[in-house]
Amino acid sequence: MKESQDNWPAGIKKTKQRESVLSVLEHAKKPLSAMEICSEVEKNDDSIWLSTVYRVLELFVKKGLVIKTNVMNNDMSIYELNRFKHKHYAVCIKCHKIIEMYNCPMDKFTPKLEDDDFHIIGHNLEIYGFCKDCDPKR
Ligand SMILES: [Zn+2]
Numbered sequence: 036m037k038e039s040q041d042n043w044p045a046g047i048k049k050t051k052q053r054e055s056v057l058s059v060l061e062h063a064k065k066p067l068s069a070m071e072i073c074s075e076v077e078k079n080d081d082s083i084w085l086s087t088v089y090r091v092l093e094l095f096v097k098k099g100l101v102i103k104t105n106v107m108n109n110d111m112s113i114y115e116l117n118r119f120k121h122k123h124y125a126v127c128i129k130c131h132k133i134i135e136m137y138n139c140p141m142d143k144f145t146p147k148l149e150d151d152d153f154h155i156i157g158h159n160l161e162i163y164g165f166c167k168d169c170d171p172k173r
């Protein structure tokens with residue numbers, strides 16, 4: 036073994052392309068679509084097929100390394116590293132910009148559902164609208 040595997044997650048075979056995708060996600064400041072990840076990898080001078088990016092991402096999602104969120108009525112998926120933080124995103128329906136939310140609007144509903152003998156471990160919420168650049172009312 037010639038290089039250190041310190042930061043490489045256990046149980047996943049290390050390949051050049053998986054490394055490239057993971058490194059893009061590690062440096063991302065927001066969740067990225069597969070297309071954006073693909074072009075970031077190419078910016079780093081590695082060529083990668085979009086279908087390969089999808090395959091790598093599905094593997095990472097299955098291993099719990101990456102969180103996949105569907106937005107735009109499930110038309111688009113965005114991916115981020117699983118940093119075990121609970122977060123929501125709002126999506127602008129015009130420019131598709133993704134805005135991070137700093138609170139969870141579902142927080143107050145959770146206890147009631149728990150009364151009904153159901154153990155909630157998470158939720159998914161889709162929030163959409165216009166960002167400040169696209170808002171027709173501005
Ligand atoms: Zn917008």
Ligand SMILES: [Zn+2]
Binds near residue numbers: 139
């Ligand atoms: Zn939430």
